[in-house]
Amino acid sequence: MSESKKHDILLYTSARSPNAMKIAVFTEELKSAYGFEFERRLMDMSNDEQKEPWYIAINPNGRIPALVDRSRDNFAVFESAAILLYLQEYYDPDNKFGWDVKESPNEYTEMIQWMLFAHGGIGPAQGQLNHFRHASEKIPYAIDLFTKDVKSRYAMLDKRMDGREYLAGPGKGMYSIADINVLPWIRLREYAGIPSLDEWPNLKRWYENTVTTHKPTWDRAAVAALGQSSNS
Ligand SMILES: N[C@@H](CCC(=O)N[C@@H](CS)C(=O)NCC(=O)O)C(=O)O
Numbered sequence: 001m002s003e004s005k006k007h008d009i010l011l012y013t014s015a016r017s018p019n020a021m022k023i024a025v026f027t028e029e030l031k032s033a034y035g036f037e038f039e040r041r042l043m044d045m046s047n048d049e050q051k052e053p054w055y056i057a058i059n060p061n062g063r064i065p066a067l068v069d070r071s072r073d074n075f076a077v078f079e080s081a082a083i084l085l086y087l088q089e090y091y092d093p094d095n096k097f098g099w100d101v102k103e104s105p106n107e108y109t110e111m112i113q114w115m116l117f118a119h120g121g122i123g124p125a126q127g128q129l130n131h132f133r134h135a136s137e138k139i140p141y142a143i144d145l146f147t148k149d150v151k152s153r154y155a156m157l158d159k160r161m162d163g164r165e166y167l168a169g170p171g172k173g174m175y176s177i178a179d180i181n182v183l184p185w186i187r188l189r190e191y192a193g194i195p196s197l198d199e200w201p202n203l204k205r206w207y208e209n210t211v212t213t214h215k216p217t218w219d220r221a222a223v224a225a226l227g228q229s230s231n232s
Pocket residue numbers: 017018019020045050062063064065078079080081123
């Protein structure tokens with residue numbers, strides 16, 4: 001691991017969240033690669049701290065995660081995928097986890113397209129499924145609708161991963177923020193009533209190989225973001 005380098009960055013986050021897990025995985029990868037260190041503040045979600053005016057000034061959407069980069073004039077970033085892109089742009093100088101838009105425009109666009117697919121599709125659909133499955137009033141139509149929606153998006157990822165190791169990049173692909181952006185949702189599938197990945201063998205191999213190959217960082221991220229100590 002590189003020498004530790006503390007950046008003046010404050011991340012607002014919480015426990016038990018796939019969106020928090022994405023950022024935790026990437027900051028752990030940056031820590032391993034560059035010694036990246038930063039400050040983390042857990043929001044008190046049980047008291048709706050994320051809806052308080054001081055936080056809305058940082059993230060108008062009133063949700064976690066959000067980041068303030070004090071070393072860049074208090075620049076604030078919200079939306080988990082945007083935070084991954086921001087950190088990759090400024091704190092991954094060797095492009096170990098992504099591509100530079102000017103140097104590799106095709107790879108960059110491929111990475112962005114899979115990030116947007118997951119951010120605009122899997123996150124919202126699986127989030128709604130979680131909500132309806134765990135609501136006090138059970139509405140079978142909604143549960144069924146969002147189960148089908150999530151499964152169809154998993155099927156699309158499965159097709160993409162046929163013959164590949166990672167989502168974006170030439171050949172079999174390169175481990176990047178495109179993978180880090182979506183695999184935490186796959187990890188937390190059980191809460192959405194999807195215990196097994198057997199229906200999607202390519203997706204299953206991709207998920208299992210990634211968390212095995214990058215086990216130290218994923219394990220540390222799971223402890224930081226989910227309070228879990230082993231893979232699930
Ligand atoms: N699209 C947003 C979603 C953020 C989000 O929904 N965060 C949840 C935790 S996973 C949250 O803060 N929920 C509390 C609330 O909605 O008040 C992102 O990816 O950052």
